[in-house]
Amino acid sequence: MIEFIGYFAAIFIGISLGLIGGGGSILTVPVLVYLFHIEPVVATAYSLFVVGLTSSVGAFSYFKQGLVKMKMALVFGIPSIFSVFLTRNYLVPAIPNEILNVGDFVLTKGIFLMALFAVLMILASYKMIKSGSKKKETTPIQKIDSEPKAFNYPMVIIQGLIVGLITGLVGAGGGFIIIPALVFLLGLKMKEAIGTSLTIITLNSFFGFLVSQNQMQTDWKLLLILSTMSIIGIFVGMALSKRIDGAKLKPLFGWFVLIMGSYILMKELFF
Template identity: 60%
Template structure:
């Protein structure tokens, strides 16, 4: 399983480089199903892997002028505060056995994975549906800044990042594209910067409660970094209008798979 896990780690980076998100969507299942880590530990490891990989990926977008620093800052501040509160208080307060239905017990690990899958499916809808006008990289359109809306989105994404170890790209990109009207490739670059800040801060907040296997973690992160360099290159060869729905279908399929894995096949 380790060989399969290391091979899958490449696609964590490719996903981040190509579509600015989805890294955590792959990372958590890879850590849980291929490296046999429990879900809580996997969420902490995911934060480090996705965060360090996203930093590398954001550089190429930054050099192309495809990062909105202002958006990243306004998003990032409330997100970091929400991540700290979630990792420190909410996650630790969830009992190991949440509730039992007949002979089936919903454990903390299963609950986190099901929450993860439900959010993936919900986020996929906004990415798959067709735009009436569409927003693309060629559109010289200024972002629409609603500070209250960005603040609330930042808090929500921070809670999700802290709770399930997701960098939030599958939630950040729909917010940047649909709410702030950023072109898709600018949204990808900005998403990578936000993900890197949120994820690494979340990992730091997790360290007091986590026993880290640094060897395993650094190897997976290094492989994922190779993947993001590949993904960033591929993103220059693919039209922006094709990235958004492809991302949505990918998220939907992974969400359905996790639900089946955690319920029917348990």
């Protein structure tokens, strides 16, 4: 029964990606940890595969429409991939299994990663909820679309390194950071930013998963089933997006992510 719920959740992950252009991948690690009882460090690696494969479907769809800017993907992606490599190869293995002991509470590597992931969910939810503001959504982006933008490459490289760190640590794509960076720092239009972001997420996720292969035994059956369900979901989401305004649903999904992130944080640290 729990596994059935997990597979349904994987479909929901894909639907959210197809319908609102992001957010769903941030649920992958909680699904793996709480519904399939995968150890958190392994779950972050598994998440990279599911997120990478699902994002590649969306990226290919945007590429066919000419909405993927490969130059920008490389400018952002190269430092991001470098950061993923360092994080998965050196930083994650260097984190001790027991980080801190305070009375009866033991901060383990697994608890630390899940708490960090919960904080990331809360930050992402804030971005989603705030995107519901019409003022936020129209004024800055319209200005960028109508005026030439000087590329801020140093900031893009820094953002790429940060996204790589997040991807490597917690297995999330980091689209809530990538898309604003592509829009405000590189001047891409929103649809171009989404397509390019999916391409960057695909590259980061697959690279991170490959780097992690020498550190674990992979349950390919589970990964392929979850990825298939998620891909089915993204096609459903893209079909629904023609009838439903995903932008209106994004704040609602943001509140759901906020509740989930808060629950995970409380569960890992206090229960």
